[in-house]
Structures are given as structure tokens and as C-alpha cells.
Amino acid sequence: MSAGLQLIIAFAVFLSLLGLGMQVPFAIAIPAVVYLFMQNGFDAFNGLGLVSWGSMDSFTLTAIPLFILLAEILQKSGLSFRIYRGLSVLVARIPGGLLQTNIAGCAVFAAISGSSIATAASIGSVALPQLGQRKYDRRLSAGSLAAGGTLGILFPPSIAMIVYGTFSETSVAKLFMAGVIPGLILTAMFMAYIAVYTTMRPSAAPAEILTRSVAGIMGALVDVLPFAILIAFILGSIYSGLATPTEAAAIGCLFGIAISVIWGDLTWSNFVAAMHRTVEVVGNILFIVYAAFLFSYAISYAGVGDDVTAFVVGLHLSKVEFFIAVFVLYTVLGCLVESLGMIVITVPLLYPVLVQYGVDPIWFGVMLVMFIELGQISPPIGINLFVIQSIWDGKLSEVVMGTVPFHLIMLVLLFMLAIWPEIALFLPTRMG
Amino acid sequence: TPVTAGQTWNAYTYNSVATVTAAKGLAELFDEIGKRTNGELKIKLHLGGTLQIKATDITQAVADNIVQMGDDAFFLGSVPVGAVVRLPMLVHDPVEYQKVSAILAPALSEAYAKRGIVVVGQYVFPEQVIWSRKELKSLKDIQGQKIRVISPDQGEFIKKMGGSPVTLGTAEVPAAIDRGVVDGAITASSGYGYVWRDLFKYNYRLNLGYVSSLLLVNKKAWDRLSPSVQTVVQDTIREIADKTTRAMAAEDQDLTQKLAAQMTATSPSPAEVEEAGQKIRPYYAEWAKAQGPEAAELLDQVRKALGR
């Protein structure tokens, strides 16, 4: 059987299982083992043990359970209700209301988290129940969170940039700086879109109660205060060098428990309920991540990524043609492979070609992160889509449809970056 | 020419960067093997991370025939006796390394044979030195500094010099240095010294020792090759692995000079080298005791040969 046919069969199995109602992580993992079997029979399964161990024995991933636990504790202690009550007063004048805080929240959280999954999952589990109760537009709620999560790897710290920097031997510090302005622009564009959309369709974002009284605004500030202190604590611990981002998840979680005891209603039974829910959410997300690793292994085992990249490299294109090809390549790979796998497979092969085309490696790093972000919200294996869908009750199609406009906005930023590389290079070139 | 029904092997390296000298060496090696065996043996290289198998599990992956060949620099958890040549400050220069490596070879082959693996070659990384963003121009400057280490041995060394060793994943190091979670790290110029060059201000060129990477082949796959092909493969590996070692050493000197222009590089005085050696020496015996009689015996031989 040809390599192409095997890949097509693996995909057909995936789409059939997903469409016919197989649980999402199984629907990803089972085609992976089918694909392995087609390649090398039972012998191909021998790597499954080491691959399982190699994928999940990861200190970096511990940020996921810890940030989810933090979010659940804020939720169950009633603090997130108070936070959103306060925020809704403060943002009442801004079109889009609490939807704007989704984006702002993701941008702030992105500064403490290196991963877009952690960003989407953490802000999402605080925000979605509140947005649902307040009858915000479901698609827009889910889409803004799935897309907002991708800010997690554009703002420093960013795991994807660290990996790219390591692969391409570019300065990680400069890459971090290069992500800041595009990140701010993307945040602004997301917020502008929400403002325009909700102005044109007011039903998407219910009007929040307008308060003009000083007491009302003071009350709102008091509601938001605990969260502001928590975010300041987490950011402060990272930027003062007390803790790495992964470690900050743990001390932030402890601090969040303390805050919930002081300001919130964190009883023992609330705490037990938060732990219970954390296991369910975390178990689901980690199983999806694990299944994505298995799928990625099956694809790497076949060497498909290598072949595709080598094919593109072998076409000897002009610079513009090359970029269109790279764009197509990453769009396709983004639907197939999880984000880090994408870097590992393509950058070593593409990097020498970039040098030939005289492409700035820092600028390309930012483009690459944008491509990865797109991949993370592209169906069928855009992992952020599943993450958002796993923490609420909506349909996957609602998440996908809600994400489409944000997808387009990211494409606009990509074109802006292609035309004006200074957007990315302004800060790094002014660094010492 | 007749079509020969040759074998195709999958090879896996810990190295995830295709452009570094070690990985380029492997690519050249597999190319040459293909040519010189007239296609009897084709080897497909998978870079670190692409197979979701950890660098520390490569020995296991070769033993289990998941890949037929492994390029393994992180084998200590599977074959601990290999650590003897990596003890800090034990080996001072490449000539000494050759000597020590020859003493170790039989023990290494035997340990690997037990796991159904043939050791077919090795290449050696350049000297491991200390880098920091805080002032680091002498041995006593290590005092109070938080240095990222990648092995318990390195940790022991930093502790003995009055610093605090910290273990961090490679991906977390740049942000950690940037924000002062750690002050510095141990690596070679041509390793991460160059990659993280913008984060360091000082390079203290005290040579802690050398790290080698072993080329491993699954015994069953190896036995399936005809003796003549085995000889060709063995000779090609020896030739190109040695070439890689030399290329990396030359590159390291080159980069060390380049980096000296953007940070303060200090070579230790002979008195400092002696002092560091004195302080870490008691640890050698502790290490051997923990590893058992075979390791102790090997360490004795090595120390006799080096006279330290």
C-alpha cells in the first residue's frame, strides 16, 4: 500500500470515528494505531510503550493540572462569579462587554503561561460558565476563547519559540521580544472585531447594567481586587525571577487557595468538588494531548512530514512562491500534527533554505508561531478546539464556527507581517 | 546493476537540530554507508523529538528494536558504568580521553551486549565549561551562584565549589536565565553556549570534562548483515565518527573565540584547576562505592593510567 493511501485511510478512520460519535481522544488515538499497523504490522506497536512514557513524562505539562485546579477553585469558591460581576460593571460601556475580557484575560494569562492549551483551558473554565449564565452568544464565547488561547505562544514566555530558537540557533530572548508587538496587535484586532460584531448584533452580548455611582464602581473594583492581586502575584513571581512559568502555576495555585479562603467561600466540600471537577477536566485534556502525541508518532514513523518538506524544498521556487508553498505546507501540517511536532519536523529541513532566500530567522520565528497558532484552531485536529469543547457543553461545530472569524483575523496579521517585517523586528533590533 | 534486496534501518538521535555538526556527521555517515554497501544497507535518520521517544530512552529503543540504530549521549540510566569518563575534572584533554575511553571500551561493550546491543562507534563533544550572567572570572565566583546542571555529577561539583545546582529542562533555561531563576549553566561553546549567547555575560573556561555519544545497533539487525557489509559499516563509522569529533573540536575553538568578543571569557590558572580537582576528588570514591565493585575497579584503572 502506498504511503499516501495509508495516510488517507488513517484520516478516513479518524473522521468516521469522530463523526459517528466515538469519544474524541479515542477517535484520535485509534487511527494512530491503525496507521502504525498499516506501515509495519504488529512490530510497529513495539514503540507505543516508550512513546507513551516519552510523551507524558513532562514537567512542563504539569502547568495544565495546576492552572485548571486554580480555575476550578476560583469557580467553586464563588470568586469567579464575583470577578465577573465586577468586570461586567467595569466593561459595561465597552461594546462586547465580557467577551472583551476573554481576550484581555487570555493576553494577560499568556504572559504567565508558555502554552496556548493552558491559556485557553484556564481562562475558558473561569469564563464559559459565567458567559453561559449571562446568555452571551455561544459561538462567539467559545471562538474568542479558542483563539484567545493562541496568544499564549505569541507573548513571552512561549514554549514554541523556545523550541524554534533551539532548532534554528536564534536568540530566544530576541524571539520573545519579536512576539510582543504582533501579540498586542492581534489582541487589539480580536477586541476590535468583537466590538464591531456586537455593535452590529447587540443580541450577541447582553447589555450589562450601567453603574454611575461611586459606590457601584468601588464595589466592582473590590470584586475584581482578589483576581488582580492573584495575577500580580503570578506575574511578579515570574518576572522577578522567583519562579519559572511552570513553577508559578504551583505557587499561583496555593496563593489562589489562600485568596479563595479569605475572600471567597472555599469550604471543604467546595474544595472537594473543585478537585473532583479538576480530575475530569485534566484527565480529558491530557488524554487528548496524549492521543495527539500518538498520532504525531504514527506520522513521524511514516516520515510523511519529511517527505512533504523535502518536496517543497526541491521545487526551487521564487521567494514569493516559496512563501505561498510554506503557507500551504503549514496549513496542511497544522491540521495533522501537534504544534511542537510541526517545528521538529519542518524547521531543520526548511532552515537552510530560509538562509538561501535571505529570510530573517527572527521574523520567520514569529511567522512560524502564527502558523502554529492557526494549526491549533484548525479543524480537524486543532487541539484548542477540543480543549474548549471539553470544558463546556457546546457542539464542536459551534466552537469551529465561532473560531472562523478569528482565524481570518490571524491571516490578516500574517499578511501584515509579510509586508512589514518591522512589526516583529522593531523591538529585537533595538535590544542590546 | 542487479537490484539487491538490502535492509533499511531506522536510526534515532537525541539531537533535534539538523544543522549542528553532530547531526550533519550522522547524515554524512548514513549517506556513505548507503554508497559503500551499494545499497545493501540504507539508514533513515529520525531527529530527536520527532518520534516522541526521550533522549534518555534511546538505549531501550534500540534494545527493543523500535529503531535499529541509536545515537545515544544520554545512556547513563541504562549503562551507568559509562559515567566513569564523565566524572568532573577527571579527564583534562582529548589525549587523556582517548586513553580512558580505551580502558572503558570492553566494559561498555559487555554491558551493552547484555541488552542485545552492539556498540559500533562513538564521537566526543568538546570541553564542558561554565557560563553565567553574573561575574564569573575565578573559581570562588561560583560561590552563591545558581547553576543549571544536567547530571548529579555536575551538581556535586557545583555544590563542592559553594554554588547551588539547579535542574531544569532545556526548554526552560533561556527564560530562567533571563529572569534570574538561575545565573548560569554548564555546556560547551559549540553546544548551548552559542545558542544562549545573548543571555550570558561570563564564560569561565574550567574544563569539567568530555561527553561522548555512542552509536548503538540492535544485535539482531546487526547479525542480519553479511560479514563483509559489517566490516564496511564498521570502518565507515570509525572514519566518520572520528571526523565528527575533530570537526566539533575545531568548531568549538572557533566559537569560543567569537563568543569571547561579546562576553568576558576567563581561563583558570593552573592553581585553580588544581584546587577544583582537589575539592571534587573525594566524590570519585563516593561515586564508585555507590556503583559497585565493577565501577570501582574501572575507576582505579583509569586513575592509575591518568596518575590522578
Add this chain to the structure above:
Amino acid sequence: MLSSPQTQHLDAGHVVEAGPSQPVEGWIERLCRWLCELAIMSMMVMVAAEVLLRNLFGVSLQSADELGGYLLVAVSFLSLSTCFVSGAFHKVEFIDNRLGERGHALRKLIFDAIALAFCLLLLWQLVRLVLRSFDGGDFAATILGTPLWIPQLTMPLGTAALCYSLIRTLRADIRWLGAASRRSRGQ
């Protein structure tokens, strides 16, 4: 339609309906859940301790990242069975509404059987991994020098628990299919 077949609870402000033939949490699933909760708490306390010790006393445990990784593996695999029975794994359900009760029951039986086959395959490979690590004497080249089979053991244990939950679900599926068939004949 996408929904979680969880018992009724308020999620994102919308009521989710309980699914048919979903077994309740038994003692094995409950034990797994407690172990996961313990692992997450240990993760938090251990990493926080590392940060405090390093910043207040200048010492590092040098093992927090190693143990954190092991705990993450434990959470990933031990959570499988409890998540499965509590319906935490979501799915696309638009087909079931069109199948009718008997078709729905049959689809669920087939998919749970496929999932079980996958889990048994995984269990076989994970048991093999643990045995090979044990026989080879592989350990972590760290200060702790942890024998790898110990943290790896949580993988087959969690997968075995999921197999157990799947088998219980399959029995419920068969009963439901039988009942649904009788109902459809009775009509």
C-alpha cells in the same frame, strides 16, 4: 449534537442529560480518582516547596521536575477510568438521534468494543515496557536515581482500570441493546 452524557449538572449554564447504559463510579474508578487528586496536590506542594526553598534558603531539591513528570504520567493514566465513567470524554452525537434507540445502542456497543480493543493493545505494550525497564535495570540518571519501572507502573495500572470500566460498560451496553430490541419488537 455534542454533549457529555454526564448526570445532570450545570455546565456553562446549560443542563446536560445523563446518557443510557453508563455505569456509575465503582470502587476502582473512585480509587483512581483519589490517587489523581493526591498526585495533583503533591505536585502543587512539592513545586511550591522547591520555589520557597530555593528563594529563601538557596537550596534546590533538584528533583521537583523529575517527580513532577512522574506525577503527571500518573494523573494522565489513572484519570482514564474515572473520566470515562463520569462521561468526561466528549463526543459528536448527531448520528445517534437519527439511529433510533436500537441503532444507538448497537453503535455504542461497537464503539465501546473498539475502545476496549485499543486499550488492551495499549495495556499489552505498557506492561511490556514496565517489564523491560525492570529487567534492564533502567533508572533515571538523576540524584534520586529512580528505577524507571516504578513511575512507569502507573501507566499499565491506569490503562487496566480503564479496561475494567470498559468491560463493565460493555455489559451494560449488551443489556441495553437487548432491552431496546425487545422494545422495538414490542411496538
